[in-house]
Amino acid sequence: MCGIVGYIGERNAPDVLIKGLKRLEYRGYDSAGIAIINGALVFKKGKGKVQNLHKMIKDSGLSGKIGIGHTRWATHGEPNDVNSHPHLSETGKIAVVHNGIIENYNTLKKQLIKRGRTFQSQTDTEVVAQLLEEILHASKGIDFEQAIQLTLKQIVGTYGLAIINADTPDCIYIARKGSPLLLGIGEGEMFIASDASPIVEYTNKVVYLDDGEMATIRQDSYSVKTIEDVSLTKEVHELAISLGEIEKAGYPHFMLKEIFEQPRSIADCMRGRISTQTHSIQLGGIEDVIDDLINARRVVIAACGTSWHSALLGEYLFEYLAKTPVEVEYASEFRYRDPLIGPGDVLLVISQSGETADTIAAMREAKKREALVLGICNVVGSTISRETDAGVFTHAGPEIGVASTKAFTAQVVVLIMMALATGKRKGVLSQQQMKGYIEELSKIPAKVEYILEHTDAAIRQMAGLFTYAPNFLYLGRSYNFPVALEGALKLKEISYIHAEGYPAAEMKHGPIALIDAMMPVVVIAATDHTNDKMISNIEEVKARKGRIISIMNDENSDVKALSEFHISIPATKDCFSPLLTVIPLQLLSYYIAVNRGCNVDQPRNLAKSVTVE
Numbered sequence: 001m002c003g004i005v006g007y008i009g010e011r012n013a014p015d016v017l018i019k020g021l022k023r024l025e026y027r028g029y030d031s032a033g034i035a036i037i038n039g040a041l042v043f044k045k046g047k048g049k050v051q052n053l054h055k056m057i058k059d060s061g062l063s064g065k066i067g068i069g070h071t072r073w074a075t076h077g078e079p080n081d082v083n084s085h086p087h088l089s090e091t092g093k094i095a096v097v098h099n100g101i102i103e104n105y106n107t108l109k110k111q112l113i114k115r116g117r118t119f120q121s122q123t124d125t126e127v128v129a130q131l132l133e134e135i136l137h138a139s140k141g142i143d144f145e146q147a148i149q150l151t152l153k154q155i156v157g158t159y160g161l162a163i164i165n166a167d168t169p170d171c172i173y174i175a176r177k178g179s180p181l182l183l184g185i186g187e188g189e190m191f192i193a194s195d196a197s198p199i200v201e202y203t204n205k206v207v208y209l210d211d212g213e214m215a216t217i218r219q220d221s222y223s224v225k226t227i228e229d230v231s232l233t234k235e236v237h238e239l240a241i242s243l244g245e246i247e248k249a250g251y252p253h254f255m256l257k258e259i260f261e262q263p264r265s266i267a268d269c270m271r272g273r274i275s276t277q278t279h280s281i282q283l284g285g286i287e288d289v290i291d292d293l294i295n296a297r298r299v300v301i302a303a304c305g306t307s308w309h310s311a312l313l314g315e316y317l318f319e320y321l322a323k324t325p326v327e328v329e330y331a332s333e334f335r336y337r338d339p340l341i342g343p344g345d346v347l348l349v350i351s352q353s354g355e356t357a358d359t360i361a362a363m364r365e366a367k368k369r370e371a372l373v374l375g376i377c378n379v380v381g382s383t384i385s386r387e388t389d390a391g392v393f394t395h396a397g398p399e400i401g402v403a404s405t406k407a408f409t410a411q412v413v414v415l416i417m418m419a420l421a422t423g424k425r426k427g428v429l430s431q432q433q434m435k436g437y438i439e440e441l442s443k444i445p446a447k448v449e450y451i452l453e454h455t456d457a458a459i460r461q462m463a464g465l466f467t468y469a470p471n472f473l474y475l476g477r478s479y480n481f482p483v484a485l486e487g488a489l490k491l492k493e494i495s496y497i498h499a500e501g502y503p504a505a506e507m508k509h510g511p512i513a514l515i516d517a518m519m520p521v522v523v524i525a526a527t528d529h530t531n532d533k534m535i536s537n538i539e540e541v542k543a544r545k546g547r548i549i550s551i552m553n554d555e556n557s558d559v560k561a562l563s564e565f566h567i568s569i570p571a572t573k574d575c576f577s578p579l580l581t582v583i584p585l586q587l588l589s590y591y592i593a594v595n596r597g598c599n600v601d602q603p604r605n606l607a608k609s610v611t612v613e
């Protein structure tokens with residue numbers, strides 16, 4: 001997704017902007033640029049990486065105290081120099097950077113061209129700069145803030161905008177509708193960014209802009225208004241992340257760091273929420289709504305990507321532990337199907353970033369229909385975390401790698417805790433059962449640690465044998481069917497190898513035709529209640545010379561005897577097994593992707609948070 005930064009203060013703005021854009025690289029992008037005011041408005045931009053932009057800036061000697069910057073993830077117009085941001089108005093006095101989609105840009109562009117304006121780029125964003133200048137020149141006596149408000153009222157779509165104007169060189173203007181923007185409040189300096197990572201090293205005081213709001217930011221002050229010109233007083237929040245958490249800490253990639261952080265992130269997710277003394281669960285964020293969950297006519301979980309895999313596990317967990325029926329939907333499908341959801345129903349949305357456009361839309365659709373909307377998010381202050389009626393944070397810490405790892409396991413832990421709490425409240429779980437679940441849950445961080453320590457080297461070695469496999473098949477049953485999907489997605493998104501996840505029993509309904517001596521088949525055979533059936537499936541693969549890689553419990557000799565490669569992991573309760581079986585799959589996809597020379601943290605075409613539809 002695009003990234004926006006801005007700065008006004010005593011530092012050299014290009015340095016701050018470049019550093020901030022580097023912190024946003026994980027979001028995925030294809031070009032970058034900055035605009036500075038130092039007497040005149042000057043910009044540098046182009047296709048390629050932030051480091052190319054940095055060289056351009058250093059070679060030019062560009063400096064100044066106020067500026068905006070952008071990393072572009074192309075939506076309208078191919079990735080090239082002219083389409084990169086910032087985009088300027090015709091006079092060159094106004095510069096705009098934008099995250100989002102202006103849906104009516106074509107109509108506006110035609111109108112502006114009719115009125116004699118010329119455009120440089122194919123982007124929707126340039127329309128904002130041109131329209132803003134048109135309105136400013138055509139409406140005598142209005143100030144720049146009002147011109148921005150009038151401009152935004154003509155825009156249909158989503159935006160996070162940062163704007164500078166050479167005629168008001170002491171201000172940066174920002175506006176938000178659908179794409180997040182934060183204001184970082186320093187001492188005699190102000191910072192703007194799409195998320196906290198470019199801000200956290202300077203200040204932990206932030207203001208989150210909400211949809212329909214804009215701000216005028218000076219070096220020592222700021223004012224927030226709606227685009228209807230209503231002044232607002234916004235709460236100043238303290239950031240819950242540290243600089244160390246957004247650095248690689250010696251790992252070659254953020255993804256590997258985040259895989260190895262999972263013992264801690266899982267423990268952090270449970271901290272203060274499970275008690276091994278009283279064998280109880282306290283989820284403060286949803287304490288007041290558990291009865292609504294219990295009494296709901298329908299419970300629907302909606303999400304995208306990896307979070308949708310967590311949602312699938314949520315279905316299994318709520319039905320098994322809380323005897324609560326749950327349906328799972330892709331957020332992108334739910335929002336457009338005129339969903340039968342309303343008062344008395346519950347929609348649970350799951351999102352690491354809390355900014356995924358389709359998931360936000362599903363949330364808002366359900367709210368519009370007066371359902372109770374709950375959220376599971378990792379980013380405090382994110383749109384979903386602020387707009388849901390109640391929710392639970394995963395506390396996994398910043399997840400920088402585009403491929404989700406620790407956020408997934410944390411989401412599953414939250415779903416386990418929610419299902420246990422619901423089952424206990426419903427009276428379908430006895431205190432004795434709770435004791436068993438809670439005691440086992442408290443052992444999961446150590447078991448994850450064990451897996452990381454004892455399987456990492458073997459997986460790294462095995463990955464070398466499969467680096468150039470053209471396809472992979474992942475098979476799992478019950479709780480490990482969603483894990484099969486997740487393992488396949490991990491491999492696809494960072495190594496670009498085609499991979500599919502299937503319920504193991506489904507293999508004979510088609511995919512078995514794919515199996516030959518060239519097909520690696522990852523079988524997740526770590527759930528007791530389906531073990532015999534999994535062995536039958538493994539035999540079916542073996543009979544067709546498929547190359548079997550099994551994820552199995554330590555003592556499962558039957559599976560081991562059938563496998564070309566086996567990764568042994570500690571046993572746990574079947575419903576907790578995804579927390580363990582996914583770890584080797586994360587490592588396998590990571591090492592294969594590294595062997596293939598892929599950009600593991602910023603895979604091609606991908607963004608960390610898909611804030612556009």
Ligand code: AGP
Nearest residue numbers: 305306307351352353356403404
């Ligand atoms: C997962 O590895 C991917 N990066 C992607 O599928 C991601 O899970 C999806 O875009 C949803 O993101 P969210 O959890 O931030 O909503």
